[in-house]
Amino acid sequence: MVKSNYIIELTNVSKSFGDKVVLDDVSLSVKQGEFLTILGPSGCGKTTLLRLLAGFNTASEGEIRIGGEVVTDTPPHKRPVNTVFQRYALFPNYNVFDNIAFGLKLKGVERKQIETRVKRALKMVGMTDYEHRDVDSLSGGQQQRVAIARAIVNRPQVLLLDEPLAALDLKMRKDMQMELKEMHRSLGITFVYVTHDQEEALTLSDTIVVMSEGRIQQIGTPMDIYNEPCNSFVADFIGESNILNAVMVRDRLVRFMGKEFECVDTGFGEDVPVDVVIRPEDVYIIAQRSSAMFTGTVRSCTFKGVHYEMFVDTPDGYEIMIQDYNRFEVGTEVGMIVKPSDIHVMRKERVCNTLEGVMKDATHVEMLGGVFECTPAEGVEAGEKVRVEVDFGDVELTDDSSDGTVGGTIRFILYKGDRFHLTVRTEEGINIYADTHDVWEDLDEVGIKIRPQSLRISRMQ
Amino acid sequence: MGRLFRLFGRRSNWALPYAVFLVIFVVLPLLLIVLYAFQDAEGNFTLENFVHFFNQPEVIRTFVYSVGIAFVTTAICLLLGYPAAYIMSRMRSNSAVIVVMLFILPMWINMLIRTMATVTLFDFLKMPLGQGALVFGMVYNYLPFMIYPIYNVLQKMDHNLIEAAEDLGAKPRQVFARVVLPLSMPGVMSGVMMVFLPTISTFALAEMLTLNKIRLFGTVIQENINNTMWNYGAALSFIMLIIIGITSIFTYRSKDGNLNDTGLI
Known part of the structure; x- marks a missing residue:
C-alpha cells in the first residue's frame, strides 16, 4: 500500500442532525504539516466538521482517514488528534500542571518525563512558572495558552483548534495569532483551525477552506481565495x-x-x-x-x-x-x-430560480410548500410534475410573512452595486433568490409573492 | 400610610417580616436550647446535664446507633442516587424533566402519610417491621434529597470538559473517575448533608417503622422533653447540634464552599 502524503482525508462526508443537514457531501484532503483554516459564517458547518475530525460526532455518511487509517467510527480517545476548545474547557479541579499532564498521565508516561514535557509545553506557550496556579485564577488569554499547552504536550499528529481566539480581545488576538503561527512552524504538525474571522484566516493559513450552508465553496491559498474568489x-x-x-x-x-x-x-x-x-x-x-x-x-x-x-x-x-x-x-x-x-x-451559479412543482389545475402550481397562481400552461396536466422558472427580479417580498403565498427567512444578502441579491429560505427549507432595491436584514421573516405571468412552467425532462 | 410606603419602598426592607420570623422561631429557640442545657430545673448554671449524658451508657449507645443508622441511610441513598442522577443528567432535556418529576413526586405527599403507607405495605407483604423497615423508610423518604443536588451539578457541568478528557485519551471509565466524579463532589456533599442531618434526629419514622422497638437519639430527646425534663432534653439537643455543626463545617470545608453551585444551599 502506498502511504498517501495527506494526513487527513475526508471522502463524501455528510452529517445531519435529525432532518437538518449540517454537512453535505464534503471531501477534503489536508497535507502533512499544513496550517489549514476552515472559514465560514456561523452555522455553515465548520465546527461540525472539526467535531467529526475529533470524533465527538460521527459522520452520517462518508469516510474519514487520519494518518492513512480509517477513523470514521473511532472514539475520540483513540484518535491521534488533540483539540483546543473555544471556551478553553480546562478542568477546574486540577491546577495548571495537572491539566497539561492529564493526557500524559493517561498514557502512562514516566513521572520525570511528564515533568520535563509539561515544562517544555508551558515554555512554548510563554507560561513558565505557572504550574501550580489554579486555572480559575488565570485570565482568558492565559487559560487559552494552558489549553494549547495541554493539547500540544501530547504530540498529536493533528491539532484541531475551534475558534480558539474568539473570546479574546483584539490586541490579545493579534499577539496570539503570531504565536500560533510560530508554534505551528516549530512543532511541524498539522493544524486544522476553525474561524469565522476572514482576516485571521488570511493571516494564519497555508490553505483556506471557505464553507457555506454545509458545503465547501472554495479551497485555496489565502492569495487565491482573495484574488480569485470562485463565486x-x-x-x-x-x-x-x-x-x-x-x-x-x-x-x-x-x-x-x-x-x-x-x-x-x-x-x-x-x-x-x-x-x-x-x-x-x-x-x-x-x-x-x-x-x-x-x-x-x-x-x-x-x-x-x-x-x-x-x-x-x-x-x-x-x-x-x-x-x-x-x-x-x-x-x-x-x-x-x-x-x-x-x-x-x-x-454565475444561477441566472434564475429553477424550482420543482406539481400542477394542481390549469392555473395553479404547488411549490415551495404553497400554491401559486400561474397563467394557463400548455401541454401540462393536473397532477403532473413540472419545472418552474422565475427571474430573480420577479420574486416579490412582503414585510409580513402571512401576506405572501409562502413565508421565508432571509439567509444571505449580497449587494450588487445597484440592487440586493437575497437568498430566502422557505419554511420547507428550499432556497429562492430575489433581486430587490429594498433594504432587508439578515434573518428577516418575509412573505414571498410571485405574479402569475412571471412563472415559466415547463414539463420535467 | 406614607411611612409604611417608605418602609417597604426599599427592597432590603422586604426581608423584615422574615427577619422577625427568624428571630422568634429560629434564633430565640436556639438560644433557649443553649441556656436550658446549662441550667438545672431551678435555673442555676450547671454542667450536670452533660455529666448525666456521659454517665448513661444506654443513651450514648443510642446516640452511636443513631449516627450509624444515619450513616447507612446516607450511604445507600448515595449508592442509589448517584447513578440515577447521572443517568438523568445524560437524558434529553424533556424526558429528564419527567423523570425528575417522578423522583420529586413522592415529596408532594406528607412524610408521615407516606410512612404509614410503608408500614401497611410491610404488613401486607408479611415483612417484619424493625431495623430493616427503618432503613428502608428513611432511604425512601430522603432519596430525592440526594438525587436532586447531584443531578443539578451534573446537569450544569460543561459538556466540553467531558469531550476534552476524551480528546486527551481518557476512556469512558477514566473520564468519569478523573473529571465527572471530582467535579460532582459539591453536589454529593450537598446531598450527604441533606440526608445525613435530618436522619440523625428523626424519631417519628423510628416510632412508626419499628413499632417503638428501636429508639433513636431523636426519640430520647423527645421522651425527655415530653416528660418535662427540659434541661436534660436541651443538653441532648445541644450535643446533637454540635455534631451536626461539625459535620456541616467538615463537608463545607472540603470543597472551598462550592456548595452554592448545587442550587440547594
Missing part, C-alpha cells in the same frame, strides 16, 4: 468587494454598468451572464473625468486609518466602494479607472 459568496465573505452583474461579451471583454471593459478572463463563452468582483483598493479614483473609464459623484468619505473609504454613485445608479489614500470631498465629481487584471470574472 460571489466567497468574494463577499473574504474582504470588501464590489460585486456586479455583468455579461461576458467574448474572451477578454466584459460588459457591466452599461459599459464594456477589458479583462483578462477567457473561456466563459460569448454573451454569458457572469458576476464581476472588483476589490475597493483596485479602483483608482481621479479628479480628471475625461480620461476615466467611468464617472460618478462621491457620496460619502470615511477615514479608516491607512486609507479613505469612499462610496461613489455612478449616473446609472450603481454604488461603488473605493479605498484610496487620497481624500475626495463629498459631492465631488470624480473619474474612476480599473485595470483589466483587477476585474475578476466569476461564473
Whole structure:
C-alpha cells in the first residue's frame, strides 16, 4: 500500500442532525504539516466538521482517514488528534500542571518525563512558572495558552483548534495569532483551525477552506481565495468587494454598468451572464473625468486609518466602494479607472430560480410548500410534475410573512452595486433568490409573492 | 400610610417580616436550647446535664446507633442516587424533566402519610417491621434529597470538559473517575448533608417503622422533653447540634464552599 502524503482525508462526508443537514457531501484532503483554516459564517458547518475530525460526532455518511487509517467510527480517545476548545474547557479541579499532564498521565508516561514535557509545553506557550496556579485564577488569554499547552504536550499528529481566539480581545488576538503561527512552524504538525474571522484566516493559513450552508465553496491559498474568489459568496465573505452583474461579451471583454471593459478572463463563452468582483483598493479614483473609464459623484468619505473609504454613485445608479489614500470631498465629481487584471470574472451559479412543482389545475402550481397562481400552461396536466422558472427580479417580498403565498427567512444578502441579491429560505427549507432595491436584514421573516405571468412552467425532462 | 410606603419602598426592607420570623422561631429557640442545657430545673448554671449524658451508657449507645443508622441511610441513598442522577443528567432535556418529576413526586405527599403507607405495605407483604423497615423508610423518604443536588451539578457541568478528557485519551471509565466524579463532589456533599442531618434526629419514622422497638437519639430527646425534663432534653439537643455543626463545617470545608453551585444551599 502506498502511504498517501495527506494526513487527513475526508471522502463524501455528510452529517445531519435529525432532518437538518449540517454537512453535505464534503471531501477534503489536508497535507502533512499544513496550517489549514476552515472559514465560514456561523452555522455553515465548520465546527461540525472539526467535531467529526475529533470524533465527538460521527459522520452520517462518508469516510474519514487520519494518518492513512480509517477513523470514521473511532472514539475520540483513540484518535491521534488533540483539540483546543473555544471556551478553553480546562478542568477546574486540577491546577495548571495537572491539566497539561492529564493526557500524559493517561498514557502512562514516566513521572520525570511528564515533568520535563509539561515544562517544555508551558515554555512554548510563554507560561513558565505557572504550574501550580489554579486555572480559575488565570485570565482568558492565559487559560487559552494552558489549553494549547495541554493539547500540544501530547504530540498529536493533528491539532484541531475551534475558534480558539474568539473570546479574546483584539490586541490579545493579534499577539496570539503570531504565536500560533510560530508554534505551528516549530512543532511541524498539522493544524486544522476553525474561524469565522476572514482576516485571521488570511493571516494564519497555508490553505483556506471557505464553507457555506454545509458545503465547501472554495479551497485555496489565502492569495487565491482573495484574488480569485470562485463565486460571489466567497468574494463577499473574504474582504470588501464590489460585486456586479455583468455579461461576458467574448474572451477578454466584459460588459457591466452599461459599459464594456477589458479583462483578462477567457473561456466563459460569448454573451454569458457572469458576476464581476472588483476589490475597493483596485479602483483608482481621479479628479480628471475625461480620461476615466467611468464617472460618478462621491457620496460619502470615511477615514479608516491607512486609507479613505469612499462610496461613489455612478449616473446609472450603481454604488461603488473605493479605498484610496487620497481624500475626495463629498459631492465631488470624480473619474474612476480599473485595470483589466483587477476585474475578476466569476461564473454565475444561477441566472434564475429553477424550482420543482406539481400542477394542481390549469392555473395553479404547488411549490415551495404553497400554491401559486400561474397563467394557463400548455401541454401540462393536473397532477403532473413540472419545472418552474422565475427571474430573480420577479420574486416579490412582503414585510409580513402571512401576506405572501409562502413565508421565508432571509439567509444571505449580497449587494450588487445597484440592487440586493437575497437568498430566502422557505419554511420547507428550499432556497429562492430575489433581486430587490429594498433594504432587508439578515434573518428577516418575509412573505414571498410571485405574479402569475412571471412563472415559466415547463414539463420535467 | 406614607411611612409604611417608605418602609417597604426599599427592597432590603422586604426581608423584615422574615427577619422577625427568624428571630422568634429560629434564633430565640436556639438560644433557649443553649441556656436550658446549662441550667438545672431551678435555673442555676450547671454542667450536670452533660455529666448525666456521659454517665448513661444506654443513651450514648443510642446516640452511636443513631449516627450509624444515619450513616447507612446516607450511604445507600448515595449508592442509589448517584447513578440515577447521572443517568438523568445524560437524558434529553424533556424526558429528564419527567423523570425528575417522578423522583420529586413522592415529596408532594406528607412524610408521615407516606410512612404509614410503608408500614401497611410491610404488613401486607408479611415483612417484619424493625431495623430493616427503618432503613428502608428513611432511604425512601430522603432519596430525592440526594438525587436532586447531584443531578443539578451534573446537569450544569460543561459538556466540553467531558469531550476534552476524551480528546486527551481518557476512556469512558477514566473520564468519569478523573473529571465527572471530582467535579460532582459539591453536589454529593450537598446531598450527604441533606440526608445525613435530618436522619440523625428523626424519631417519628423510628416510632412508626419499628413499632417503638428501636429508639433513636431523636426519640430520647423527645421522651425527655415530653416528660418535662427540659434541661436534660436541651443538653441532648445541644450535643446533637454540635455534631451536626461539625459535620456541616467538615463537608463545607472540603470543597472551598462550592456548595452554592448545587442550587440547594
